[in-house]
Amino acid sequence: MKIAVIGTGYVGLVTGVALSEIGHTVSCIDVDPKKVETLSKGIPTIYEPGLEELMVKNMRENRLSFTSRHKDGLQDAEVVYIAVGTPQREDGSANLDYVEQAARDIAENINRNLIVVIKSTVPVGTNRHIRDLINRHTMKGVQVTIASNPEFLREGSAVKDTFHGDRIVIGTEDQETADHLTEINRPFQIPILKTDIASSEMIKYASNAFLATKISFINEIANICETVGANVEEVARGMGFDHRIGPDFLRAGIGYGGSCFPKDTNALVQLAGNHEHDFNLLKSVIEVNNKQQVILLDKIRNRFDSLAGKKVAVLGLAFKPNTDDLRESPALVMIPKLVELGADVIAYDPIATERAKQVIHVPVSFTENIRDALTGAECAVIITDWPDIKKMDLSTYSRLMKQAIVFDGRNCYSLDAVQEANLEYYSIGRLNKEQAKVG
Ligand code: UGA
Numbered sequence: 001m002k003i004a005v006i007g008t009g010y011v012g013l014v015t016g017v018a019l020s021e022i023g024h025t026v027s028c029i030d031v032d033p034k035k036v037e038t039l040s041k042g043i044p045t046i047y048e049p050g051l052e053e054l055m056v057k058n059m060r061e062n063r064l065s066f067t068s069r070h071k072d073g074l075q076d077a078e079v080v081y082i083a084v085g086t087p088q089r090e091d092g093s094a095n096l097d098y099v100e101q102a103a104r105d106i107a108e109n110i111n112r113n114l115i116v117v118i119k120s121t122v123p124v125g126t127n128r129h130i131r132d133l134i135n136r137h138t139m140k141g142v143q144v145t146i147a148s149n150p151e152f153l154r155e156g157s158a159v160k161d162t163f164h165g166d167r168i169v170i171g172t173e174d175q176e177t178a179d180h181l182t183e184i185n186r187p188f189q190i191p192i193l194k195t196d197i198a199s200s201e202m203i204k205y206a207s208n209a210f211l212a213t214k215i216s217f218i219n220e221i222a223n224i225c226e227t228v229g230a231n232v233e234e235v236a237r238g239m240g241f242d243h244r245i246g247p248d249f250l251r252a253g254i255g256y257g258g259s260c261f262p263k264d265t266n267a268l269v270q271l272a273g274n275h276e277h278d279f280n281l282l283k284s285v286i287e288v289n290n291k292q293q294v295i296l297l298d299k300i301r302n303r304f305d306s307l308a309g310k311k312v313a314v315l316g317l318a319f320k321p322n323t324d325d326l327r328e329s330p331a332l333v334m335i336p337k338l339v340e341l342g343a344d345v346i347a348y349d350p351i352a353t354e355r356a357k358q359v360i361h362v363p364v365s366f367t368e369n370i371r372d373a374l375t376g377a378e379c380a381v382i383i384t385d386w387p388d389i390k391k392m393d394l395s396t397y398s399r400l401m402k403q404a405i406v407f408d409g410r411n412c413y414s415l416d417a418v419q420e421a422n423l424e425y426y427s428i429g430r431l432n433k434e435q436a437k438v439g
Pocket of ligand 1: 121151152153154155156208211215248249250251252253254255256257258259260261264319320
């Protein structure tokens with residue numbers, strides 16, 4: 001099948017590469033010629049394990065190409081995927097400008113009937129709106145049909161998630177389109193759920209909102225655990241054995257970030273509000289997360305009378321490991337607050353420092369060497385559970401730091417290990433023996 005994909009961000013690029021890997025001929029279109037130039041050389045514009053190999057392989061086998069010209073990309077396409085961003089507007093709603101622009105570009109550059117698939121996360125009703133927009137603006141006699149096909153991949157494991165997903169959701173209004181898309185996706189060998197368009201659009205928002213709810217729930221439990229002397233990891237383990245609850249997404253920490261949960265939870269609150277439904281539960285999930293992102297600050301303030309002139313090592317900047325994405329990362333909230341308290345912040349991340357320099361505008365130094373960050377520091381603040389931070393020999397803290405005081409926002413270490421390494425250690429929802437005695 002000949003397929004065009006509009007947008008080469010996380011979703012678009014991974015979709016294009018994956019569809020070429022299962023045998024389709026894919027042309028990826030992006031309005032940014034610089035991006036297209038880089039991609040055409042076989043260099044991915046995002047950091048994603050396993051992506052480059054697949055990209056290069058399928059380009060070599062002539063199944064994958066990149067262009068900034070819609071006319072070229074859409075020339076032979078039988079199916080067009082829209083995978084452009086839907087960023088958050090000031091009021092929390094999803095901004096559909098890029099999706100609408102992609103629709104106009106399709107309308108102006110096709111001369112026969114085809115299927116348009118929306119991968120971008122869009123509010124209920126958008127698929128129909130986009131179908132009508134294209135059909136209104138395209139040449140006489142040409143009609144597109146529309147399908148909603150939401151994306152469930154996670155940054156950092158996007159390739160793995162695409163080939164080993166739990167389900168593929170296809171929302172259409174006619175059987176023929178549903179059959180076509182089933183055929184396209186069959187080689188993935190992932191269960192396919194066919195449904196109506198509105199339900200498909202809602203499945204995406206409801207899934208992200210539910211996962212965000214799980215995280216805020218366990219974070220609230222973690223905060224209560226600290227006051228009653230329970231251990232949130234034990235609690236989560238005990239809960240997770242119940243198959244109705246499940247063990248995943250019950251890791252307590254300093255809250256969720258990224259380009260999806262914060263944006264999609266806000267958009268769903270907004271969507272509900274537009275239909276006179278006050279989504280109180282989800283509003284609380286968001287509020288809990290906003291508080292959780294700065295929860296370590298209270299612990300730091302309780303421990304130090306003043307941070308003025310003190311070297312503070314911030315370990316990890318990305319919103320989660322295996323990505324250089326900083327969008328809505330707790331680091332973006334924590335670092336300015338630490339600087340405000342007078343701290344001399346040195347921030348470590350194995351891959352996100354270049355991006356961080358562009359978005360962090362307070363005086364901070366950056367390093368890609370964890371030892372530089374820790375040397376002479378009065379405390380360390382863990383924001384991201386990068387494998388190298390988790391696997392580090394814990395004696396490194398006491399060897400390099402002025403005082404081995406660690407505020408761990410991701411519960412990277414076991415309480416036994418930190419006790420053995422003699423660290424002064426503060427984590428989320430777990431008190432060590434000393435703190436429990438004081439508490
Ligand atoms: C999320 C969803 O997991 C994907 O299914 C979805 O496709 C994607 O959004 C999207 O809508 O595009 P992503 O944002 O890449 O994926 O990252 P996650 O792995 O879900 O993590 C999100 C945040 O939750 C991270 O900050 C992570 O540290 C945090 N998290 C996750 C926790 O604090 N605790 C957990 O137990 C799990």
